[in-house]
Amino acid sequence: MTADFNPEAEMWHGTDRFKRDQDRRQRLLDAALELYGTAGYSATPVQAVCRLAKVSTRSFYQLYADHHELLTRLYLDLNEEVLAAIDARPIDPGQDLLTATRTLVAQVLGPMLTDDRKARVMEVETVGVSVVLEQQRRLTIRRLAAALDDAFEDFAAAGLISSAPGGLTSLVLIGGITEALVQRVQSEPSEREPVADFIEQITAVIVRFTGGVSQP
Numbered sequence: 001m002t003a004d005f006n007p008e009a010e011m012w013h014g015t016d017r018f019k020r021d022q023d024r025r026q027r028l029l030d031a032a033l034e035l036y037g038t039a040g041y042s043a044t045p046v047q048a049v050c051r052l053a054k055v056s057t058r059s060f061y062q063l064y065a066d067h068h069e070l071l072t073r074l075y076l077d078l079n080e081e082v083l084a085a086i087d088a089r090p091i092d093p094g095q096d097l098l099t100a101t102r103t104l105v106a107q108v109l110g111p112m113l114t115d116d117r118k119a120r121v122m123e124v125e126t127v128g129v130s131v132v133l134e135q136q137r138r139l140t141i142r143r144l145a146a147a148l149d150d151a152f153e154d155f156a157a158a159g160l161i162s163s164a165p166g167g168l169t170s171l172v173l174i175g176g177i178t179e180a181l182v183q184r185v186q187s188e189p190s191e192r193e194p195v196a197d198f199i200e201q202i203t204a205v206i207v208r209f210t211g212g213v214s215q216p
Contacts, residue, residue, distance in 0.1 A: 021063060024059055024063060027053040027055055028050075028053045028055055028060065028063065028064070028070060029070070029073065029074050029077065031050075031052035032044075032049055032070050032071065032074050033074060033117050033118070033121060034052060034117065035048055036071065036117075036120070036121050037116065037117025037118065037120045037121050037125070038117060040120075040125060041125040041126075041129065045067075046067050068129065068130060068133070071125070071133070072133055072136065074121060075122060075126050075136070075137075076136070076140075078111075078118055078122050079122065079140045079143075079144075081111055081118075082108055082144065083144065085107045085108045085110070086107075086108055086144070086148065086150075086151060087147065088107070095160070096160070097160040097161060097207055097210070098207055100155060100158075100160055101155075101203050101206050101210075102200070102203045104151055105199050105206065106199050109198075109199065112181060113195045113199070114195070116185055119185045120185050122181075123178055123182045124182060124185060141171070141174055141175070142171070144170075145170040145171040145173075146170070148170040148173060148174065149170045152166075152169075152170070152210060155210065161210045161211055164210075165209060165210055165211070169210075172209075173205070176205070180198075180201075180202065
């Protein structure tokens with residue numbers, strides 16, 4: 001027998017429980033991005049995240065099983081942002097290979113190049129945290145490689161390259177780009193090349209991998 005719906009049970013101090021919990025989750029994710037992306041995950045206790053998010057530790061454990069689950073959720077959300085950027089890869093029929101590739105690289109890496117916290121969380125702070133998260137990282141790398149394969153297929157369909165490279169090309173590229181981002185985020189800001197130059201270097205590498213040349 002189904003229990004009768006009690007609207008008061010879905011409210012908390014006049015606030016819809018679902019909306020309240022969603023708001024708390026988002027504040028915790030925002031706080032985690034700030035702290036994990038600056039001080040680091042291992043140096044950040046749950047209490048520090050809760051203080052910044054203005055969420056009680058009791059509420060935290062009602063929303064997340066532990067600190068690790070919050071990191072995993074943040075990591076997955078950030079990767080969805082990157083995957084969405086790859087999927088939204090419009091190709092202007094008038095573009096040449098170099099321009100189309102540069103546009104793709106700028107879209108995909110833009111969030112991490114304009115916000116060091118995102119790059120640090122995605123490429124540094126999640127490494128070696130747990131077996132489960134490491135498996136998720138591997139899965140994400142394969143998803144990113146598959147999305148890049150699709151982008152190359154689009155390039156081929158648009159006549160920008162003779163054929164999509166296929167094989168391990170995208171996987172190798174994702175690995176190389178990941179290491180380049182790690183090196184960048186672990187360098188002092190004063191030692192980093194301008195964002196435009198970083199994008200140009202990645203672009204040139206991808207163009208060569210696809211059988212093109214680095215100049216239009």
